[in-house]
Amino acid sequence: MDKIVMGKALGAWGVRCEKIRDDLLPAGSPERCMGRSVVEGVDGALFLLERIDEATASRKREMARLMKALSEGGLPVAAPLESKAGETLVSEGECLWQLTPFVQGVPLERPLYTKQPWRGEALAHFLLGMRRLSGSFDSSLLGEPFDLPAYIDTLTRTLEKHEPKAAEALAEATAYLKLRLYPYWKSLPVALAHGDVHGINILWEEKGIASVIDWEFFGRKPLLYDVANMVGCCGIETPDALLKGLAPTLIRFLKQSDFADDTSWNLLPEIVIALRYAWLSEWLRKDDAEMINLELSYIYLLIDNREKLVKSWGL
Structure with a gap:
Protein backbone atom coordinates (compact mmCIF):
# COMPACT_ATOMS: atom_id res chain seq x y z
CA MET A 1 0.00 0.00 0.00
CA PHE A 102 -3.86 -4.17 16.89
CA VAL A 103 -4.26 -7.16 19.16
CA GLN A 104 -1.75 -9.99 19.07
CA GLY A 105 -2.73 -13.27 20.65
CA VAL A 106 -0.39 -16.02 21.78
CA PRO A 107 0.44 -18.59 19.08
CA LEU A 108 -2.23 -21.26 18.66
CA GLU A 109 -0.89 -24.80 18.62
CA ARG A 110 -3.02 -26.94 16.34
CA PRO A 111 -4.60 -29.34 17.12
CA LEU A 112 -3.36 -29.16 20.73
CA TYR A 113 -5.64 -26.21 21.54
CA THR A 114 -8.71 -28.38 20.98
CA LYS A 115 -7.66 -30.62 23.90
CA GLN A 116 -7.57 -27.78 26.45
CA PRO A 117 -10.80 -27.49 28.47
CA TRP A 118 -10.08 -23.97 29.74
CA ARG A 119 -10.59 -22.64 26.22
CA GLY A 120 -14.11 -24.05 26.16
CA GLU A 121 -14.95 -22.32 29.42
CA ALA A 122 -13.44 -19.02 28.22
CA LEU A 123 -15.48 -19.16 25.01
CA ALA A 124 -18.60 -20.06 26.99
CA HIS A 125 -18.21 -16.90 29.07
CA PHE A 126 -17.81 -14.85 25.87
CA LEU A 127 -20.95 -16.34 24.29
CA LEU A 128 -22.92 -15.79 27.50
CA GLY A 129 -21.82 -12.16 27.48
CA MET A 130 -22.88 -11.78 23.88
CA ARG A 131 -26.27 -13.32 24.70
CA ARG A 132 -26.65 -10.84 27.56
CA LEU A 133 -26.18 -7.95 25.12
CA SER A 134 -28.14 -9.50 22.25
CA GLY A 135 -31.46 -7.89 23.11
CA SER A 136 -30.00 -4.39 22.96
CA PHE A 137 -29.60 -4.49 19.17
CA ASP A 138 -32.45 -3.62 16.85
CA SER A 139 -33.54 -6.02 14.14
CA SER A 140 -32.42 -3.68 11.35
CA LEU A 141 -28.80 -4.21 12.43
CA LEU A 142 -29.05 -7.97 12.98
CA GLY A 143 -31.08 -8.66 9.83
CA GLU A 144 -33.31 -11.62 9.05
CA PRO A 145 -32.51 -14.99 10.65
CA PHE A 146 -30.14 -17.07 8.53
CA ASP A 147 -31.87 -19.88 6.63
CA LEU A 148 -29.29 -22.67 6.64
CA PRO A 149 -31.56 -25.28 4.98
CA ALA A 150 -32.13 -22.89 2.06
CA TYR A 151 -28.36 -22.38 1.83
CA ILE A 152 -27.81 -26.15 1.72
CA ASP A 153 -30.49 -26.61 -0.94
CA THR A 154 -28.91 -23.91 -3.11
CA LEU A 155 -25.47 -25.45 -2.65
CA THR A 156 -26.62 -28.95 -3.52
CA ARG A 157 -28.39 -27.72 -6.68
CA THR A 158 -25.18 -25.99 -7.73
CA LEU A 159 -23.20 -29.15 -7.03
CA GLU A 160 -25.60 -31.23 -9.09
CA LYS A 161 -24.76 -29.01 -12.08
CA HIS A 162 -21.04 -28.46 -11.59
CA GLU A 163 -19.78 -31.10 -9.12
CA PRO A 164 -22.06 -34.12 -9.59
CA LYS A 165 -19.70 -36.49 -7.75
CA ALA A 166 -19.76 -34.29 -4.66
CA ALA A 167 -23.54 -33.97 -4.91
CA GLU A 168 -23.89 -37.73 -5.10
CA ALA A 169 -21.57 -38.20 -2.13
CA LEU A 170 -23.67 -35.76 -0.11
CA ALA A 171 -27.06 -37.18 -1.05
CA GLU A 172 -27.48 -39.41 2.01
CA ALA A 173 -26.35 -36.68 4.40
CA THR A 174 -28.68 -34.13 2.82
CA ALA A 175 -31.59 -36.55 3.13
CA TYR A 176 -30.68 -37.03 6.79
CA LEU A 177 -30.77 -33.28 7.43
CA LYS A 178 -34.05 -32.86 5.55
CA LEU A 179 -35.58 -35.39 7.92
CA ARG A 180 -33.86 -34.47 11.17
CA LEU A 181 -33.22 -30.69 10.96
CA TYR A 182 -35.22 -28.95 8.24
CA PRO A 183 -38.67 -29.29 9.88
CA TYR A 184 -37.46 -27.54 13.05
CA TRP A 185 -35.05 -24.90 11.78
CA LYS A 186 -37.40 -21.93 11.44
CA SER A 187 -38.94 -22.53 14.87
CA LEU A 188 -35.60 -22.50 16.69
CA PRO A 189 -35.08 -19.45 18.93
CA VAL A 190 -32.54 -16.99 17.54
CA ALA A 191 -30.18 -14.37 18.95
CA LEU A 192 -27.09 -12.42 17.98
CA ALA A 193 -24.37 -14.74 16.69
CA HIS A 194 -20.82 -14.05 15.55
CA GLY A 195 -21.42 -16.40 12.64
CA ASP A 196 -17.86 -17.69 12.16
CA VAL A 197 -16.54 -18.79 15.54
CA HIS A 198 -13.52 -21.06 15.29
CA GLY A 199 -10.10 -21.25 16.90
CA ILE A 200 -8.33 -18.87 14.52
CA ASN A 201 -10.98 -16.16 14.83
CA ILE A 202 -10.24 -16.00 18.55
CA LEU A 203 -7.07 -14.25 19.67
CA TRP A 204 -6.10 -16.14 22.81
CA GLU A 205 -4.26 -14.98 25.90
CA GLU A 206 -2.45 -17.43 28.20
CA LYS A 207 -5.69 -18.35 29.97
CA GLY A 208 -8.40 -16.34 28.30
CA ILE A 209 -9.54 -14.44 25.21
CA ALA A 210 -7.78 -11.27 24.09
CA SER A 211 -10.21 -10.51 21.24
CA VAL A 212 -12.72 -12.11 18.89
CA ILE A 213 -12.26 -11.01 15.28
CA ASP A 214 -13.78 -11.29 11.78
CA TRP A 215 -17.42 -10.37 12.40
CA GLU A 216 -18.51 -10.30 8.75
CA PHE A 217 -21.11 -13.04 9.25
CA PHE A 218 -22.77 -11.69 12.39
CA GLY A 219 -26.55 -11.67 12.59
CA ARG A 220 -29.58 -13.41 14.04
CA LYS A 221 -29.04 -17.14 14.06
CA PRO A 222 -30.20 -20.14 16.16
CA LEU A 223 -28.94 -20.04 19.72
CA LEU A 224 -26.36 -22.80 19.22
CA TYR A 225 -25.05 -21.65 15.84
CA ASP A 226 -21.69 -20.41 17.16
CA VAL A 227 -21.38 -23.40 19.48
CA ALA A 228 -22.00 -25.81 16.60
CA ASN A 229 -19.46 -24.13 14.35
CA MET A 230 -16.78 -24.22 17.03
CA VAL A 231 -17.48 -27.85 17.89
CA GLY A 232 -17.36 -28.84 14.22
CA CYS A 233 -14.07 -27.02 13.72
CA CYS A 234 -12.51 -28.77 16.71
CA GLY A 235 -13.54 -32.15 15.31
CA ILE A 236 -12.17 -31.51 11.84
CA GLU A 237 -8.78 -30.74 13.46
CA THR A 238 -8.82 -34.13 15.21
CA PRO A 239 -11.95 -36.28 15.71
CA ASP A 240 -11.23 -37.12 19.35
CA ALA A 241 -11.58 -33.39 20.13
CA LEU A 242 -15.33 -34.00 19.83
CA LEU A 243 -15.16 -36.11 23.00
CA LYS A 244 -12.67 -34.28 25.22
CA GLY A 245 -11.22 -30.84 25.67
CA LEU A 246 -12.55 -27.53 24.40
CA ALA A 247 -15.73 -28.71 22.64
CA PRO A 248 -17.41 -30.84 25.33
CA THR A 249 -16.41 -28.32 28.02
CA LEU A 250 -18.04 -25.54 26.00
CA ILE A 251 -21.23 -27.56 25.59
CA ARG A 252 -21.51 -28.68 29.21
CA PHE A 253 -20.78 -25.21 30.62
CA LEU A 254 -23.44 -23.58 28.43
CA LYS A 255 -25.93 -26.39 29.09
CA GLN A 256 -25.53 -25.82 32.83
CA SER A 257 -25.98 -22.07 32.25
CA ASP A 258 -29.38 -22.50 30.49
CA PHE A 259 -27.92 -21.02 27.33
CA ALA A 260 -30.49 -22.65 25.03
CA ASP A 261 -33.80 -24.51 25.05
CA ASP A 262 -34.12 -28.29 24.98
CA THR A 263 -35.06 -28.44 21.29
CA SER A 264 -31.93 -26.53 20.32
CA TRP A 265 -29.73 -28.81 22.42
CA ASN A 266 -31.37 -31.90 20.96
CA LEU A 267 -30.57 -30.65 17.46
CA LEU A 268 -26.96 -29.64 18.18
CA PRO A 269 -25.45 -32.63 16.30
CA GLU A 270 -27.56 -31.83 13.24
CA ILE A 271 -26.58 -28.14 13.33
CA VAL A 272 -22.91 -29.16 13.51
CA ILE A 273 -23.40 -31.40 10.46
CA ALA A 274 -25.32 -28.74 8.52
CA LEU A 275 -22.64 -26.10 9.09
CA ARG A 276 -20.02 -28.37 7.54
CA TYR A 277 -21.76 -27.73 4.20
CA ALA A 278 -20.59 -24.11 4.40
CA TRP A 279 -17.02 -25.31 4.97
CA LEU A 280 -17.35 -27.78 2.12
CA SER A 281 -18.42 -24.90 -0.11
CA GLU A 282 -15.25 -23.04 0.87
CA TRP A 283 -13.03 -25.99 -0.06
CA LEU A 284 -14.87 -26.35 -3.36
CA ARG A 285 -14.33 -22.65 -4.08
CA LYS A 286 -10.62 -23.11 -3.46
CA ASP A 287 -10.56 -26.40 -5.40
CA ASP A 288 -8.88 -28.07 -2.42
CA ALA A 289 -9.39 -31.76 -3.23
CA GLU A 290 -7.82 -33.00 0.00
CA MET A 291 -10.12 -30.89 2.20
CA ILE A 292 -13.17 -31.72 0.08
CA ASN A 293 -12.62 -35.43 0.63
CA LEU A 294 -11.87 -34.91 4.31
CA GLU A 295 -15.03 -32.83 4.77
CA LEU A 296 -17.23 -35.42 3.08
CA SER A 297 -15.81 -38.15 5.31
CA TYR A 298 -16.22 -35.95 8.38
CA ILE A 299 -19.89 -35.27 7.68
CA TYR A 300 -20.62 -39.00 7.67
CA LEU A 301 -18.44 -39.57 10.74
CA LEU A 302 -20.66 -37.08 12.57
CA ILE A 303 -23.83 -38.79 11.39
CA ASP A 304 -22.61 -42.29 12.21
CA ASN A 305 -21.47 -41.29 15.70
CA ARG A 306 -24.40 -39.07 16.63
CA GLU A 307 -25.55 -41.07 19.65
CA LYS A 308 -22.01 -41.41 20.98
CA LEU A 309 -21.59 -37.65 20.74
CA VAL A 310 -24.91 -36.92 22.44
CA LYS A 311 -23.96 -39.19 25.34
CA SER A 312 -20.50 -37.69 25.65
CA TRP A 313 -21.87 -34.13 25.57
CA GLY A 314 -24.45 -34.86 28.26
CA LEU A 315 -27.41 -34.09 26.02
Whole structure:
Protein backbone atom coordinates (compact mmCIF):
# COMPACT_ATOMS: atom_id res chain seq x y z
CA MET A 1 0.00 0.00 0.00
CA ASP A 2 1.14 3.57 -0.74
CA LYS A 3 2.89 4.84 2.41
CA ILE A 4 2.12 8.49 1.67
CA VAL A 5 -1.58 7.78 1.28
CA MET A 6 -1.51 5.57 4.38
CA GLY A 7 0.04 8.40 6.36
CA LYS A 8 -2.65 10.84 5.23
CA ALA A 9 -5.35 8.31 6.09
CA LEU A 10 -3.92 7.82 9.58
CA GLY A 11 -4.06 11.58 10.08
CA ALA A 12 -7.85 11.36 10.05
CA TRP A 13 -7.55 9.55 13.39
CA GLY A 14 -4.82 11.82 14.67
CA VAL A 15 -2.26 9.05 14.37
CA ARG A 16 1.25 9.71 13.09
CA CYS A 17 3.01 6.63 11.77
CA GLU A 18 6.43 5.98 13.27
CA LYS A 19 6.94 2.82 11.22
CA ILE A 20 5.18 0.00 9.46
CA ARG A 21 5.57 -3.23 11.39
CA ASP A 22 6.10 -5.79 8.64
CA ASP A 23 7.33 -8.17 11.34
CA LEU A 24 3.80 -8.44 12.78
CA LEU A 25 1.25 -10.56 10.93
CA PRO A 26 -2.41 -9.61 11.44
CA ALA A 27 -4.71 -12.45 12.45
CA GLY A 28 -7.87 -13.32 10.54
CA SER A 29 -8.60 -13.75 6.87
CA PRO A 30 -6.74 -11.37 4.53
CA GLU A 31 -9.58 -11.84 2.03
CA ARG A 32 -11.87 -9.60 4.09
CA CYS A 33 -10.10 -6.41 3.01
CA MET A 34 -8.12 -5.16 0.01
CA GLY A 35 -4.88 -4.73 1.93
CA ARG A 36 -3.71 -4.37 5.52
CA SER A 37 -0.68 -3.34 7.54
CA VAL A 38 0.26 -3.09 11.19
CA VAL A 39 1.47 0.43 11.95
CA GLU A 40 3.18 1.81 15.02
CA GLY A 41 2.41 5.30 16.24
CA VAL A 42 4.94 7.70 17.72
CA ASP A 43 3.85 6.66 21.23
CA GLY A 44 4.44 2.98 20.48
CA ALA A 45 0.75 2.12 20.11
CA LEU A 46 0.00 -0.49 17.43
CA PHE A 47 -2.86 -0.29 14.94
CA LEU A 48 -4.22 -2.38 12.10
CA LEU A 49 -4.83 -0.20 9.04
CA GLU A 50 -7.02 -1.82 6.38
CA ARG A 51 -8.01 -0.75 2.89
CA ILE A 52 -11.70 -1.47 2.44
CA ASP A 53 -13.61 -2.38 -0.70
CA GLU A 54 -16.33 0.20 -1.38
CA ALA A 55 -18.78 -2.66 -2.02
CA THR A 56 -18.41 -3.81 1.61
CA ALA A 57 -18.53 -0.35 3.20
CA SER A 58 -22.09 -0.61 4.47
CA ARG A 59 -21.44 -3.95 6.14
CA LYS A 60 -18.16 -2.69 7.61
CA ARG A 61 -20.00 0.23 9.21
CA GLU A 62 -22.60 -2.16 10.67
CA MET A 63 -19.81 -4.35 12.02
CA ALA A 64 -18.11 -1.35 13.61
CA ARG A 65 -21.35 -0.31 15.31
CA LEU A 66 -21.89 -3.81 16.66
CA MET A 67 -18.29 -4.29 17.78
CA LYS A 68 -18.27 -0.95 19.59
CA ALA A 69 -21.38 -1.92 21.54
CA LEU A 70 -19.93 -5.32 22.43
CA SER A 71 -16.67 -3.73 23.56
CA GLU A 72 -18.51 -1.15 25.66
CA GLY A 73 -20.51 -4.05 27.10
CA GLY A 74 -17.33 -5.53 28.49
CA LEU A 75 -16.50 -8.15 25.87
CA PRO A 76 -12.99 -8.62 24.42
CA VAL A 77 -13.66 -7.12 21.00
CA ALA A 78 -11.26 -4.65 19.34
CA ALA A 79 -13.71 -2.32 17.64
CA PRO A 80 -12.71 -0.07 14.71
CA LEU A 81 -11.78 3.40 15.89
CA GLU A 82 -13.75 6.52 15.05
CA SER A 83 -11.89 9.26 13.22
CA LYS A 84 -11.78 12.84 14.48
CA ALA A 85 -14.90 13.36 12.35
CA GLY A 86 -16.67 10.47 14.07
CA GLU A 87 -16.43 8.03 11.14
CA THR A 88 -15.14 4.47 11.17
CA LEU A 89 -14.33 4.56 7.44
CA VAL A 90 -12.18 7.33 6.00
CA SER A 91 -11.72 8.19 2.33
CA GLU A 92 -8.17 9.00 1.23
CA GLY A 93 -6.41 8.52 -2.10
CA GLU A 94 -9.54 7.14 -3.75
CA CYS A 95 -9.63 4.39 -1.10
CA LEU A 96 -11.58 3.68 2.06
CA TRP A 97 -9.61 3.03 5.23
CA GLN A 98 -10.40 1.49 8.60
CA LEU A 99 -8.25 1.65 11.73
CA THR A 100 -8.43 -0.82 14.60
CA PRO A 101 -6.26 -1.34 17.68
CA PHE A 102 -3.86 -4.17 16.89
CA VAL A 103 -4.26 -7.16 19.16
CA GLN A 104 -1.75 -9.99 19.07
CA GLY A 105 -2.73 -13.27 20.65
CA VAL A 106 -0.39 -16.02 21.78
CA PRO A 107 0.44 -18.59 19.08
CA LEU A 108 -2.23 -21.26 18.66
CA GLU A 109 -0.89 -24.80 18.62
CA ARG A 110 -3.02 -26.94 16.34
CA PRO A 111 -4.60 -29.34 17.12
CA LEU A 112 -3.36 -29.16 20.73
CA TYR A 113 -5.64 -26.21 21.54
CA THR A 114 -8.71 -28.38 20.98
CA LYS A 115 -7.66 -30.62 23.90
CA GLN A 116 -7.57 -27.78 26.45
CA PRO A 117 -10.80 -27.49 28.47
CA TRP A 118 -10.08 -23.97 29.74
CA ARG A 119 -10.59 -22.64 26.22
CA GLY A 120 -14.11 -24.05 26.16
CA GLU A 121 -14.95 -22.32 29.42
CA ALA A 122 -13.44 -19.02 28.22
CA LEU A 123 -15.48 -19.16 25.01
CA ALA A 124 -18.60 -20.06 26.99
CA HIS A 125 -18.21 -16.90 29.07
CA PHE A 126 -17.81 -14.85 25.87
CA LEU A 127 -20.95 -16.34 24.29
CA LEU A 128 -22.92 -15.79 27.50
CA GLY A 129 -21.82 -12.16 27.48
CA MET A 130 -22.88 -11.78 23.88
CA ARG A 131 -26.27 -13.32 24.70
CA ARG A 132 -26.65 -10.84 27.56
CA LEU A 133 -26.18 -7.95 25.12
CA SER A 134 -28.14 -9.50 22.25
CA GLY A 135 -31.46 -7.89 23.11
CA SER A 136 -30.00 -4.39 22.96
CA PHE A 137 -29.60 -4.49 19.17
CA ASP A 138 -32.45 -3.62 16.85
CA SER A 139 -33.54 -6.02 14.14
CA SER A 140 -32.42 -3.68 11.35
CA LEU A 141 -28.80 -4.21 12.43
CA LEU A 142 -29.05 -7.97 12.98
CA GLY A 143 -31.08 -8.66 9.83
CA GLU A 144 -33.31 -11.62 9.05
CA PRO A 145 -32.51 -14.99 10.65
CA PHE A 146 -30.14 -17.07 8.53
CA ASP A 147 -31.87 -19.88 6.63
CA LEU A 148 -29.29 -22.67 6.64
CA PRO A 149 -31.56 -25.28 4.98
CA ALA A 150 -32.13 -22.89 2.06
CA TYR A 151 -28.36 -22.38 1.83
CA ILE A 152 -27.81 -26.15 1.72
CA ASP A 153 -30.49 -26.61 -0.94
CA THR A 154 -28.91 -23.91 -3.11
CA LEU A 155 -25.47 -25.45 -2.65
CA THR A 156 -26.62 -28.95 -3.52
CA ARG A 157 -28.39 -27.72 -6.68
CA THR A 158 -25.18 -25.99 -7.73
CA LEU A 159 -23.20 -29.15 -7.03
CA GLU A 160 -25.60 -31.23 -9.09
CA LYS A 161 -24.76 -29.01 -12.08
CA HIS A 162 -21.04 -28.46 -11.59
CA GLU A 163 -19.78 -31.10 -9.12
CA PRO A 164 -22.06 -34.12 -9.59
CA LYS A 165 -19.70 -36.49 -7.75
CA ALA A 166 -19.76 -34.29 -4.66
CA ALA A 167 -23.54 -33.97 -4.91
CA GLU A 168 -23.89 -37.73 -5.10
CA ALA A 169 -21.57 -38.20 -2.13
CA LEU A 170 -23.67 -35.76 -0.11
CA ALA A 171 -27.06 -37.18 -1.05
CA GLU A 172 -27.48 -39.41 2.01
CA ALA A 173 -26.35 -36.68 4.40
CA THR A 174 -28.68 -34.13 2.82
CA ALA A 175 -31.59 -36.55 3.13
CA TYR A 176 -30.68 -37.03 6.79
CA LEU A 177 -30.77 -33.28 7.43
CA LYS A 178 -34.05 -32.86 5.55
CA LEU A 179 -35.58 -35.39 7.92
CA ARG A 180 -33.86 -34.47 11.17
CA LEU A 181 -33.22 -30.69 10.96
CA TYR A 182 -35.22 -28.95 8.24
CA PRO A 183 -38.67 -29.29 9.88
CA TYR A 184 -37.46 -27.54 13.05
CA TRP A 185 -35.05 -24.90 11.78
CA LYS A 186 -37.40 -21.93 11.44
CA SER A 187 -38.94 -22.53 14.87
CA LEU A 188 -35.60 -22.50 16.69
CA PRO A 189 -35.08 -19.45 18.93
CA VAL A 190 -32.54 -16.99 17.54
CA ALA A 191 -30.18 -14.37 18.95
CA LEU A 192 -27.09 -12.42 17.98
CA ALA A 193 -24.37 -14.74 16.69
CA HIS A 194 -20.82 -14.05 15.55
CA GLY A 195 -21.42 -16.40 12.64
CA ASP A 196 -17.86 -17.69 12.16
CA VAL A 197 -16.54 -18.79 15.54
CA HIS A 198 -13.52 -21.06 15.29
CA GLY A 199 -10.10 -21.25 16.90
CA ILE A 200 -8.33 -18.87 14.52
CA ASN A 201 -10.98 -16.16 14.83
CA ILE A 202 -10.24 -16.00 18.55
CA LEU A 203 -7.07 -14.25 19.67
CA TRP A 204 -6.10 -16.14 22.81
CA GLU A 205 -4.26 -14.98 25.90
CA GLU A 206 -2.45 -17.43 28.20
CA LYS A 207 -5.69 -18.35 29.97
CA GLY A 208 -8.40 -16.34 28.30
CA ILE A 209 -9.54 -14.44 25.21
CA ALA A 210 -7.78 -11.27 24.09
CA SER A 211 -10.21 -10.51 21.24
CA VAL A 212 -12.72 -12.11 18.89
CA ILE A 213 -12.26 -11.01 15.28
CA ASP A 214 -13.78 -11.29 11.78
CA TRP A 215 -17.42 -10.37 12.40
CA GLU A 216 -18.51 -10.30 8.75
CA PHE A 217 -21.11 -13.04 9.25
CA PHE A 218 -22.77 -11.69 12.39
CA GLY A 219 -26.55 -11.67 12.59
CA ARG A 220 -29.58 -13.41 14.04
CA LYS A 221 -29.04 -17.14 14.06
CA PRO A 222 -30.20 -20.14 16.16
CA LEU A 223 -28.94 -20.04 19.72
CA LEU A 224 -26.36 -22.80 19.22
CA TYR A 225 -25.05 -21.65 15.84
CA ASP A 226 -21.69 -20.41 17.16
CA VAL A 227 -21.38 -23.40 19.48
CA ALA A 228 -22.00 -25.81 16.60
CA ASN A 229 -19.46 -24.13 14.35
CA MET A 230 -16.78 -24.22 17.03
CA VAL A 231 -17.48 -27.85 17.89
CA GLY A 232 -17.36 -28.84 14.22
CA CYS A 233 -14.07 -27.02 13.72
CA CYS A 234 -12.51 -28.77 16.71
CA GLY A 235 -13.54 -32.15 15.31
CA ILE A 236 -12.17 -31.51 11.84
CA GLU A 237 -8.78 -30.74 13.46
CA THR A 238 -8.82 -34.13 15.21
CA PRO A 239 -11.95 -36.28 15.71
CA ASP A 240 -11.23 -37.12 19.35
CA ALA A 241 -11.58 -33.39 20.13
CA LEU A 242 -15.33 -34.00 19.83
CA LEU A 243 -15.16 -36.11 23.00
CA LYS A 244 -12.67 -34.28 25.22
CA GLY A 245 -11.22 -30.84 25.67
CA LEU A 246 -12.55 -27.53 24.40
CA ALA A 247 -15.73 -28.71 22.64
CA PRO A 248 -17.41 -30.84 25.33
CA THR A 249 -16.41 -28.32 28.02
CA LEU A 250 -18.04 -25.54 26.00
CA ILE A 251 -21.23 -27.56 25.59
CA ARG A 252 -21.51 -28.68 29.21
CA PHE A 253 -20.78 -25.21 30.62
CA LEU A 254 -23.44 -23.58 28.43
CA LYS A 255 -25.93 -26.39 29.09
CA GLN A 256 -25.53 -25.82 32.83
CA SER A 257 -25.98 -22.07 32.25
CA ASP A 258 -29.38 -22.50 30.49
CA PHE A 259 -27.92 -21.02 27.33
CA ALA A 260 -30.49 -22.65 25.03
CA ASP A 261 -33.80 -24.51 25.05
CA ASP A 262 -34.12 -28.29 24.98
CA THR A 263 -35.06 -28.44 21.29
CA SER A 264 -31.93 -26.53 20.32
CA TRP A 265 -29.73 -28.81 22.42
CA ASN A 266 -31.37 -31.90 20.96
CA LEU A 267 -30.57 -30.65 17.46
CA LEU A 268 -26.96 -29.64 18.18
CA PRO A 269 -25.45 -32.63 16.30
CA GLU A 270 -27.56 -31.83 13.24
CA ILE A 271 -26.58 -28.14 13.33
CA VAL A 272 -22.91 -29.16 13.51
CA ILE A 273 -23.40 -31.40 10.46
CA ALA A 274 -25.32 -28.74 8.52
CA LEU A 275 -22.64 -26.10 9.09
CA ARG A 276 -20.02 -28.37 7.54
CA TYR A 277 -21.76 -27.73 4.20
CA ALA A 278 -20.59 -24.11 4.40
CA TRP A 279 -17.02 -25.31 4.97
CA LEU A 280 -17.35 -27.78 2.12
CA SER A 281 -18.42 -24.90 -0.11
CA GLU A 282 -15.25 -23.04 0.87
CA TRP A 283 -13.03 -25.99 -0.06
CA LEU A 284 -14.87 -26.35 -3.36
CA ARG A 285 -14.33 -22.65 -4.08
CA LYS A 286 -10.62 -23.11 -3.46
CA ASP A 287 -10.56 -26.40 -5.40
CA ASP A 288 -8.88 -28.07 -2.42
CA ALA A 289 -9.39 -31.76 -3.23
CA GLU A 290 -7.82 -33.00 0.00
CA MET A 291 -10.12 -30.89 2.20
CA ILE A 292 -13.17 -31.72 0.08
CA ASN A 293 -12.62 -35.43 0.63
CA LEU A 294 -11.87 -34.91 4.31
CA GLU A 295 -15.03 -32.83 4.77
CA LEU A 296 -17.23 -35.42 3.08
CA SER A 297 -15.81 -38.15 5.31
CA TYR A 298 -16.22 -35.95 8.38
CA ILE A 299 -19.89 -35.27 7.68
CA TYR A 300 -20.62 -39.00 7.67
CA LEU A 301 -18.44 -39.57 10.74
CA LEU A 302 -20.66 -37.08 12.57
CA ILE A 303 -23.83 -38.79 11.39
CA ASP A 304 -22.61 -42.29 12.21
CA ASN A 305 -21.47 -41.29 15.70
CA ARG A 306 -24.40 -39.07 16.63
CA GLU A 307 -25.55 -41.07 19.65
CA LYS A 308 -22.01 -41.41 20.98
CA LEU A 309 -21.59 -37.65 20.74
CA VAL A 310 -24.91 -36.92 22.44
CA LYS A 311 -23.96 -39.19 25.34
CA SER A 312 -20.50 -37.69 25.65
CA TRP A 313 -21.87 -34.13 25.57
CA GLY A 314 -24.45 -34.86 28.26
CA LEU A 315 -27.41 -34.09 26.02
